[in-house]
Amino acid sequence: MQNKLLTGVLIVLLCIFVGVAVGSKRAKDSVGKEMLQQQSEIVSILKKLEEGKAGGQDSLVLSLQDLQRRVTLLEAKLDQAAGALGQLGQRNAPPQPPEEDYGKAYDIPVDHSPIVGKKDAAITIVEFVDFQCPFCSRFHAPIKQVLEAYPNDVRYIVKNFPLSFHPQAKPASKAAFAAGEQGKYWEMVDAILADNSNLSEEKYQELAKKIGLNVDKFLKDYKDKDAQWEEWIQQDLTLGEQVDVRGTPTFFLNGKKTMARDLNGYKNEIDAILKK
Structure with a gap:
């Protein structure tokens, strides 16, 4: 049971850590640092669980609950970072030309044209x-x-x-x-x-x-x-x-x-x- 749960957690974390690695480089520093701190705490809890240092069944449940809480928090921070990146992309996007105006009449002189x-x-x-x-x-x-x-x-x-x-x-x-x-x-x-x-x-x-x-x-x-x-x-x-x-x-x-x-x-x- 414990191994199955840990395996599931690790799969979730792998996906999140990829987002952290990319997002933390481009999002605001405060959000990125907090994401990395949560990642470090999660890794520490996982190590204790893998090494069997979590104590008895009650301690294991508490550790897993703490792990779940930190994963949820990390997901929220990742969403926050993604939102910041989206706004940054919109600000840096090149301005789009206005739609062509087919009702506007232009003055086009003949000049040298046959x-x-x-x-x-x-x-x-x-x-x-x-x-x-x-x-x-x-x-x-x-x-x-x-x-x-x-x-x-x-x-x-x-x-x-x-x-x-x-x-x-x-x-x-x-x-x-x-x-x-x-x-x-x-x-x-x-x-x-x-x-x-x-x-x-x-x-x-x-x-x-x-x-x-x-x-x-x-x-x-x-x-x-x-x-x-x-x-x-x-x-x-x-x-x-x-x-x-x-x-x-x-x-x-x-x-x-x-x-x-x-x-x-x-x-x-x-x-x-x-x-x-």
Whole structure:
């Protein structure tokens, strides 16, 4: 009976001591010290029981009762330490960004960005794009469908938002700007986003030839005007931060973020605006 009881106590204590070892290092000093003191007293009682120094049956019962009391106290202190650790974790947790506001209208100037569609169109769609982003590639086709469905009512503007982990995003933006020097910015944009899985300078040269550019002039503009392309890309990045762009692609419809990603989604929002 005694051995079974001692075995059960030891199993409980093992679990508690693990918590003490971890918790006492990070909880407040006073709580940790008191936990360690109770642990020491419990170990002392256990040693007496194991060595048969607890005396007769009455002394054994008293020792076990004392042991139970100290285990209960230690469990309470461990809970207290865990609560303190939880509060500490909450205080040290990084602040979470506020939820995105899809009702807020941002001022997004055109600046250096090319426009496709009528310049006085009632609807302006702005996309912050990373040309190496697979989702930008996936959601580009619906934009082309929107432009075909609303040739007089919608204009489309691209702002560059190359992400740091996409090494070809910025060069692709520059390739589009260089193509724009020959009046084929949008053709290059469409060509890149049609398949952006294997971008490289060789790929841009291949696409330049495919869309009918003077390849020599394209390469010259691509390299010689690098400082200008860098400046424009940086302006777009700064603007993106100002209008709370958190990833790519991010679309704005008349200055408001939109979750539309297919033709029907865009039609619902566009038609509602045109009816006003």
